[in-house]
Amino acid sequence: MKKALIVAGAGGFITHFELSDIDILIDMGYHVICAANFDNPLYEFDIDTLNRRNVTIYNIPMSNRPSDIVSHVRSFFCLKRIIRRENVDIIHCHTQVPSAISRMSAGRTKAGIIYTSHGFHFYGKSSLTVRIIKYIEKKLAKKTDCIITINNDDYNNALKLASGRTIVRKIPGIGIDTERYIPAEASGKSVRASSGIPDGAFYIISAGMLNDNKNHITVIKAIAALDNPNIYYDIFGEGPKRPELEQAIASYGLTGKVRLRGYRSDMYNYFPAADCSVFVSKHEGLGMAALESLSCGIPVIATNLSGTREYIINGTNGFFIDAWNNVSQLANIIDSCCTDRRILKNMAHDCRKTATMFDISISRTIMKEIYNDIDKRTKHNRYK
Structure with missing residues (x-):
C-alpha cells in the first residue's frame, strides 16, 4: 500500500487542520502516517479522529521554535528512521521549522515532498538570522516538489524560492465549512x-x-x-x-x-x-x-x-x-x-x-490536484 507522511509541530495541529487532507489521501489509496509532538498542548488533540481513520501516529519531540536545537536534532533522527522504516511515497510537512527538519531528514528519498508554508515571516527583514533562514529555504526548495502558500505575498515569494522541480500553488487555507459557520x-x-x-x-x-x-x-x-x-x-x-x-x-x-x-x-x-x-x-x-x-x-x-x-x-x-x-x-x-x-x-x-470565497470545497479541489500530481511524480520515480 502507498504511504503518506504528514509532519507538524504540534499533534493538535493535525486534528485541527489536516483531517481534510488525510481523507483525500485515504480516498486515493494511501495509508496515512502522522508525526508530530503530541505532547504539545497548543491545540486540543482528538486521537479518536485519527484512530477511526486507521492513521499511524509517531510522537516526536518536534518544536516550532528555531532556538530548540536539541529538539531539532532529535526530531531529525526520529523522522529519518520513520521515513526509512515506513518507505513513504509522499511527505507533506507544515510550517517553517518542522518543514525544514522534515526535508533535511528525507535525504535522497524518492518520496514526493510537499511543503505548506503557513506564512513566510522573514521577507522584508534583513537580520543575519533572516538571511540564514532565506538561504536554508532556498537550498531546501531544491528538494521540494510542491510549495503550498495561503496568501498572495507568500505565493510571489515562493516563486523566488522555487527550483526547477518545484511547483508553487496557493490555496485559501484549509477552507471554511460555510454550512456550519452561519449567521444565527x-x-x-x-x-x-x-x-x-x-x-x-x-x-x-x-x-x-x-x-x-x-x-x-x-x-x-x-x-x-x-x-x-x-x-x-x-x-x-x-x-x-x-x-x-x-x-x-x-x-x-x-x-x-x-x-x-x-x-x-x-x-x-x-x-x-x-x-x-x-x-x-x-x-x-x-x-x-x-x-x-x-x-x-x-x-x-x-x-x-x-x-x-x-x-x-x-x-x-x-x-x-x-x-x-x-x-x-x-x-x-x-x-x-x-x-x-x-x-x-x-x-x-x-x-x-x-x-x-474560502469555502472548504475550494481548498479540497486544489489539494486533490496537488496530491494527484505528486502521486504521478512518485510513480515515475519508483519505476524510473
Whole structure:
C-alpha cells in the first residue's frame, strides 16, 4: 500500500487542520502516517479522529521554535528512521521549522515532498538570522516538489524560492465549512445569555493561541483605555501567555469583563453571539478564525498583514489597524462600533459573501490536484 507522511509541530495541529487532507489521501489509496509532538498542548488533540481513520501516529519531540536545537536534532533522527522504516511515497510537512527538519531528514528519498508554508515571516527583514533562514529555504526548495502558500505575498515569494522541480500553488487555507459557520442571531442571543453577557452589552471575541504572536494583550489594553463597563471581551484558546494575560486582566481591573475561555472546537456557536471579532496578530499566514467569524456574518478588526489583506476590505467587512501595537487606533475603532452598532450590522452581508470565497470545497479541489500530481511524480520515480 502507498504511504503518506504528514509532519507538524504540534499533534493538535493535525486534528485541527489536516483531517481534510488525510481523507483525500485515504480516498486515493494511501495509508496515512502522522508525526508530530503530541505532547504539545497548543491545540486540543482528538486521537479518536485519527484512530477511526486507521492513521499511524509517531510522537516526536518536534518544536516550532528555531532556538530548540536539541529538539531539532532529535526530531531529525526520529523522522529519518520513520521515513526509512515506513518507505513513504509522499511527505507533506507544515510550517517553517518542522518543514525544514522534515526535508533535511528525507535525504535522497524518492518520496514526493510537499511543503505548506503557513506564512513566510522573514521577507522584508534583513537580520543575519533572516538571511540564514532565506538561504536554508532556498537550498531546501531544491528538494521540494510542491510549495503550498495561503496568501498572495507568500505565493510571489515562493516563486523566488522555487527550483526547477518545484511547483508553487496557493490555496485559501484549509477552507471554511460555510454550512456550519452561519449567521444565527437567535442562537447567538442564547449563547450570550448562557455566557453571562448582559443584554445590550457590546461583545467582542478573539480565538487563537495565547502566545506572543496572537497579541491579545493589545486588545486588553485598548479595552482598558476605553473604560466602558458595557464592553465584554472573551478570548478562546490556550497557550503559554495565559498567566501573563490573567495578570494583565486583573491589573487593569477587567476581571469579569475580559475572560479567558479556553480552547473550543465549536466556535460556530460563539461567533454569531459577538458584535465583532478582533485579531491583531503580529504576523498571520491567513487567519482561519477570522474567516470563521466572517462566515457567521460578524465583522473583523485586524492588523493590516499579508494574510488578512486576502479577505478584509477596510470599512466593508471589517477594519484594519495599521500596526499590531497601535492601541489608540484599535480603541477608537472599538469605540466607534460600540457607539453606532449599525456600522457592524450593515457589514453582515459582505462578511458572509467574502467567506464563501474560502469555502472548504475550494481548498479540497486544489489539494486533490496537488496530491494527484505528486502521486504521478512518485510513480515515475519508483519505476524510473
